[in-house]
Amino acid sequence: MITEESTQPLIIVSNRGPAQFERDENGERRLIRGGGGLVTALSGLVANRDALWIASAMTAEDVVVTAENDFEPLDIEINDVSYKVLMVESDPEAFDRFYNVVANPMLWFIQHYLWDLSNAPDIRQSELDAWDFGYQTVNQDIADAVIRQVADRERPLVMLHDYHLYTAPRMIRAARPDALLYHFVHIPWSEPDSWRILPSRIREAIFDGLLANDIVGFHTSAYCTNFLACCNRLMGYEVDYEKLRVDHPGGHTIVRAYPLPIDPERLARAADSPEVADAEKEVLARRREHLILRVDRADLSKNVLRGFTAFDTFLTQHPEFRERVTFVAHLQPSRQDVPEYAEYLERIEALVAVVNHRHGTTDWMPIDLRVYENFNEAVARYKHFDLLMVNSIFDGMNLVAKEAPSINLRDGVVMLSENTGSHEELEDYVLTVNPFDIQDQADTIHRALTMSHRERRERADGLREVIFSRNPRDWIDEQVADINLVRSQIADQGSE
Numbered sequence: 001m002i003t004e005e006s007t008q009p010l011i012i013v014s015n016r017g018p019a020q021f022e023r024d025e026n027g028e029r030r031l032i033r034g035g036g037g038l039v040t041a042l043s044g045l046v047a048n049r050d051a052l053w054i055a056s057a058m059t060a061e062d063v064v065v066t067a068e069n070d071f072e073p074l075d076i077e078i079n080d081v082s083y084k085v086l087m088v089e090s091d092p093e094a095f096d097r098f099y100n101v102v103a104n105p106m107l108w109f110i111q112h113y114l115w116d117l118s119n120a121p122d123i124r125q126s127e128l129d130a131w132d133f134g135y136q137t138v139n140q141d142i143a144d145a146v147i148r149q150v151a152d153r154e155r156p157l158v159m160l161h162d163y164h165l166y167t168a169p170r171m172i173r174a175a176r177p178d179a180l181l182y183h184f185v186h187i188p189w190s191e192p193d194s195w196r197i198l199p200s201r202i203r204e205a206i207f208d209g210l211l212a213n214d215i216v217g218f219h220t221s222a223y224c225t226n227f228l229a230c231c232n233r234l235m236g237y238e239v240d241y242e243k244l245r246v247d248h249p250g251g252h253t254i255v256r257a258y259p260l261p262i263d264p265e266r267l268a269r270a271a272d273s274p275e276v277a278d279a280e281k282e283v284l285a286r287r288r289e290h291l292i293l294r295v296d297r298a299d300l301s302k303n304v305l306r307g308f309t310a311f312d313t314f315l316t317q318h319p320e321f322r323e324r325v326t327f328v329a330h331l332q333p334s335r336q337d338v339p340e341y342a343e344y345l346e347r348i349e350a351l352v353a354v355v356n357h358r359h360g361t362t363d364w365m366p367i368d369l370r371v372y373e374n375f376n377e378a379v380a381r382y383k384h385f386d387l388l389m390v391n392s393i394f395d396g397m398n399l400v401a402k403e404a405p406s407i408n409l410r411d412g413v414v415m416l417s418e419n420t421g422s423h424e425e426l427e428d429y430v431l432t433v434n435p436f437d438i439q440d441q442a443d444t445i446h447r448a449l450t451m452s453h454r455e456r457r458e459r460a461d462g463l464r465e466v467i468f469s470r471n472p473r474d475w476i477d478e479q480v481a482d483i484n485l486v487r488s489q490i491a492d493q494g495s496e
Helices: 037-047 060-068 092-111 125-149 168-175 192-197 200-210 221-233 264-271 274-286 304-317 339-359 375-382 400-407 438-449 453-467 472-495
Strands: 010-014 019-023 029-033 051-056 074-078 081-088 157-161 180-184 215-218 238-240 245-248 251-257 290-297 325-332 367-371 387-390 413-417 431-433
Touching: 010 037, 010 125, 019 060, 019 081, 029 074, 037 051, 037 081, 037 472, 051 125, 060 081, 081 125, 092 125, 092 192, 125 168, 125 200, 157 168, 168 180, 168 200, 180 472, 192 200, 192 221, 215 221, 215 472, 221 238, 221 245, 221 251, 251 472, 264 375, 264 400, 274 375, 290 304, 290 375, 290 400, 304 325, 304 339, 304 438, 325 339, 325 375, 339 367, 375 400, 387 400, 387 438, 400 413, 400 453, 413 438, 413 453, 431 438
Parallel strands: 010 051, 010 157, 051 081, 157 180, 180 215, 215 251, 290 325, 290 387, 325 367, 387 413, 413 431
Antiparallel strands: 019 029, 074 081, 238 245, 245 251
């Protein structure tokens, strides 16, 4: 447990909260769970202690509900977890600039190496305004809400999350020098040169904001190393790669890796549910001799197009597998209000049509594309894949690579990009691929589908052993241990 001088609640801060309010087609208010893996990751922490979750108001109904509650935190229960949530309203134009110009795509593209630098980005006055009057505005709105909530607390603990809120820690630190600030970044941290895309004042504000934290956490040691290199090469600060520490004018910040595990018990319960059993009937009725599966958001970083091209190459080079294998691609629509994402989904659908026309027959469609979100169907497919394709360009962690093999019944093989965070843990038991090498991926498909039963079993057993070795409680405990260490060091310094 987090040891504190008082019973003050923990403050969790993120862009998207654990729940949001909407109106249904009948005009009735309804509460729905917030999307994304971050909510799942933090639910274990919230379930076991007093916590206040501060997040942006995502819908007009969020704003209305918060106003009805006199802009005080709401008590919410969803999926058997109780939350205390404060939803923070920002000006709609500022939020649009914050989210759709700076956070997505600007920062997301930098941290996933997605920019085609010969063509984009072009940073003009509109992008500068989006930073000044969008990103900074929303970060200030969130920081002000935190500052108000901790006004009567000594040495509050504030845990911030992800790339949306890089500058908020400095704003909080300015008002509360005594706060213990911790920031977890859930996406990759890219190498120093990638950050040179940003104007120097924006880049420096991001690092200045993050280094206002006492601790900065990432999923992998490689991301920690990249962050330290950035602090040294871009900001000129002294870094210690062994102690994982940055010394800067405000003091020092420690940097740590906390790989995010899955919740195997929750997934096992879902796998045994009647809803998944119903979905399994269709999976089993439609499967051929071999089933290849991918479950992703339709995000540029997931590398869907190269995956389909590799499958096309595989079928061309190994025609004996025609009508014996089906590739089910279960994709969730992602950020369709961002032009690059809408265009990407159109390209996915067009490529699927080409591959199916080239190789398909009257009763066999090589690629079965499903573009919607359905958790029960995804879990049903997890249980029966022969090959799971995870060929991301770059990925902070990728929990699908852990979830799917944990409940798979067929000793399914995992093809895993070397640029995913999960590869650092799973590399001994997966088939590693270069996400840009289509021939490598095509060859890996063939290797997986012709692998001996013995090797499949050994790899599957190894994966399960690694995956089950840690759970979300361990992830939280590792972070809490470092938080308590920093807290004790601060207390010792204060008593000197």
